[in-house]
Amino acid sequence: MDEMKDIRWKQRFENFEKSFKLLEKYSKETISTELERAGIIQFFETTFELAWKVLKDYLEAEGYPAKSPRESIKQAFQIDIIEDGHLWMEALSKRNLTTHTYDQELAEQLVIEIQNKFLPLLIKLYDKLVKER
Template sequence: MEDIRYKQRFDNFEKSFSLLKSGVEVRDATILEKAGVIQFFEMSFELAWKLMKDYLNFQGYDIKTPREAIKRSFELELIDDGKIWLEALTDRNLTVHTYDEAQAEEIYERIRDRYFPLLESLYETFKEKICTD
């Protein structure tokens, strides 16, 4: 594999995503398991937007922020639902800076039901890109 930054970033994203996937698959999760899912979501989301940024930079775009990465990735059809990605960004920012048990429970549910499929789709997109490059 060539020494291309987005490919290196994908390797890290893949590891974090794998941990998130394991957590999301737990049924009747305990409070600690839910906290772990939220933490793995934070890491996976951070690596996901940076993966998009690195890929877009490789393609010649000057991307600096998560919002820019999401919007441009949506425009270029790297991701499907820009609106939900932006909601995930908002929730990621909430989980990083505050802790409220009721809010954490709501975000856990959204991670499992809405955000995990987004990250999974991004994973599949880049897995295919990297295998065909």
């Protein structure tokens, strides 16, 4: 592993970890207000963005090229860093949707998906990468 690339993914992981811990903490709470929904969605957007970027940096350190979120997710799935590539792609799609659209019904549904589907993906990634540090 190139030492600079190795350091870069570890530094990015620290930022991912901070955001992930906040998302994990507040996702366990009952979310009932518009402000709480907006907060969880924002934590998800930030955490997911950092997740694919830490994947990208990790892959590059391992010698795999990955430039985009899709490429990073596909490559990470192929080499068993992540599981359930389809669900990761769904999370990417939802993250892209939330950054361009706001709708209360969509927000309520997304919070449920974050808590039940996407947070478990991020937990698995966190657990895997924390061992690699």
